[in-house]
Amino acid sequence: xxxxxxxxxxxxxxxxxxxxxxxxxxxxxxxxxxxxxxxxxxxxxxxxxxxxxxxxxxxxxxxxxxxxxxxxxxxxxxxxxxxxxxxxxxxxxxxxxxxxxxxxxxxxxxxxxxxxxxxxxxxxxxxxxxxxxxxxxxxxxxxxxxxxxxxxxxxxxxxxxxxxxxxxxxxxxxxxxxxxxxxxxxxxxxxxxxxxxxxxxxxxxxxxxxxxxxxxxxxxxxxxxxxxxxxxxxxxxxxxxxxxxxxxxxxxxxxxxxxxxxxxxxxxxxxxxxxxxxxxxxxxxxxxxxxxxxxxxxxxxxxxxxxxxxxxxxx
Numbered sequence: 001x002x003x004x005x006x007x008x009x010x011x012x013x014x015x016x017x018x019x020x021x022x023x024x025x026x027x028x029x030x031x032x033x034x035x036x037x038x039x040x041x042x043x044x045x046x047x048x049x050x051x052x053x054x055x056x057x058x059x060x061x062x063x064x065x066x067x068x069x070x071x072x073x074x075x076x077x078x079x080x081x082x083x084x085x086x087x088x089x090x091x092x093x094x095x096x097x098x099x100x101x102x103x104x105x106x107x108x109x110x111x112x113x114x115x116x117x118x119x120x121x122x123x124x125x126x127x128x129x130x131x132x133x134x135x136x137x138x139x140x141x142x143x144x145x146x147x148x149x150x151x152x153x154x155x156x157x158x159x160x161x162x163x164x165x166x167x168x169x170x171x172x173x174x175x176x177x178x179x180x181x182x183x184x185x186x187x188x189x190x191x192x193x194x195x196x197x198x199x200x201x202x203x204x205x206x207x208x209x210x211x212x213x214x215x216x217x218x219x220x221x222x223x224x225x226x227x228x229x230x231x232x233x234x235x236x237x238x239x240x241x242x243x244x245x246x247x248x249x250x251x252x253x254x255x256x257x258x259x260x261x262x263x264x265x266x267x268x269x270x271x272x273x274x275x276x277x278x279x280x281x282x283x284x285x286x287x288x289x290x291x292x293x294x295x296x297x298x299x300x301x302x303x304x305x306x307x308x309x310x311x312x313x314x315x
Contacts, residue, residue: 010212010314015065017216017240018094018308020076020086022276023056024246024255025110027082030280043280050089053284053304057082058110059220059276061242062094063210065313067189075188077103077208077218083114087121090306098125100188102174104141105220106205107148115139115153119172132169139174140187142194142206146176182232184212191315195233198224200254211313213237217268220244220276223254225264233268239311241270242303244277248287265297272309273300 021027029044047054058080065073074096099121105111122133139146150157156174179185181196191212199205199221207219214236219225222244225233243264246255255277256264265273288301 011068012312013065013067013315015063015210015216015311015313016094016308017311018062018064018090019276019303019305020060020062020090021057021078021080021082022278022303022305022307023058023082024277024279025058025081025108026279027058028054028056028278028280033280041280043283046283047280054280054282055305056278057086057305058114059105059244060086060114061218061220062091062096063190063216064094064096065190065315067315069189071189073100073188073190075099075101075103075190078105078111078220079114079118080110081113082110084117084120086305087117094308096121096124098122099137101138101140101177103179103187103192103206103208104139104145104149105207106141106199106203107145107152108221111221112149112152115149115156115174116172118156118174119170122172133171133173134169136173136175138177138187140177140179140192142181142196142204143178144204145206146178150176179206181206182229189315190313193232195219195229197222197226197229203254209233209236211315213314215239215311215313216242217270218242219264221254222256223251230267236268238268238270240272240274240309241265241268242274242276245275245282246277246279247281249281262294262297262300265300271299273297274303274307274309275301276303278302 029047033041033044061077063075184193193209195207205221210216243261245258245261247257251257
């Protein structure tokens with residue numbers, strides 16, 4: 001369907017969001033608690049089961065949409081340390097063979113280290129007998145993040161076009177695409193707006209809004225939201241607000257806790273609120289039962305790895 005928005009014709013397209021990771025940097029089960037049974041962590045013990053909803057990888061989101069030209073688009077936000085493990089478990093059911101872009105929030109290891117596994121995703125889009133990479137995947141982020149990620153993975157960002165298209169290129173290949181803060185840009189046909197937030201002190205991390213009216217807002221790593229960014233989000237018609245919450249009781253230096261995340265949900269009043277970035281202080285079923293009783297944050301729950309949410313995006 002199409003409608004007029006701020007003087008332009010927009011189309012609504014079906015979109016599915018799938019969580020590839022909903023935990024923190026350490027992931028769940030936390031390796032320390034696996035090696036230290038005396039800690040008695042019931043959440044980590046439960047998370048040893050492959051099907052446990054307490055099993056959480058580094059924050060990562062898959063967005064799949066059918067854009068107006070009829071193409072099926074797949075984007076991933078962040079590829080951290082647990083990307084390959086979570087992708088093996090989740091992506092086959094989502095019928096993902098190749099990606100149209102990777103959006104990076106910042107250059108911490110729980111957001112970028114899985115880029116090394118992008119080669120295998122790129123090869124999944126090629127014929128089975130092909131073992132060298134011939135196509136480049138666009139990587140998007142702030143200027144600072146893109147500079148840092150090229151220093152970590154120089155072999156994935158060829159300087160000359162000829163470097164990238166040799167017959168024996170056996171590593172992944174990426175292209176650099178800078179996104180400016182609070183400026184909407186089409187990424188594979190999807191309107192994307194970077195939302196610069198703080199992630200500990202003065203360190204700037206991007207959140208992202210998807211759709212021309214901010215249908216989906218994703219804030220994976222946040223310790224404070226600047227007033228100008230909050231003002232932009234207040235103007236959105238948010239269907240799904242996804243927010244960082246490391247601890248049930250309080251914030252930490254670089255991350256909000258659940259009280260701060262719920263306060264943002266109360267402020268922006270999305271149709272659905274989903275928390276991510278959870279430590280093993282959260283038990284999935286117990287916390288969600290508590291959240292269901294909080295009438296100030298209707299339809300708000302902890303997300304879980306493998307969860308898919310359907311929305312309509314204005315493009």
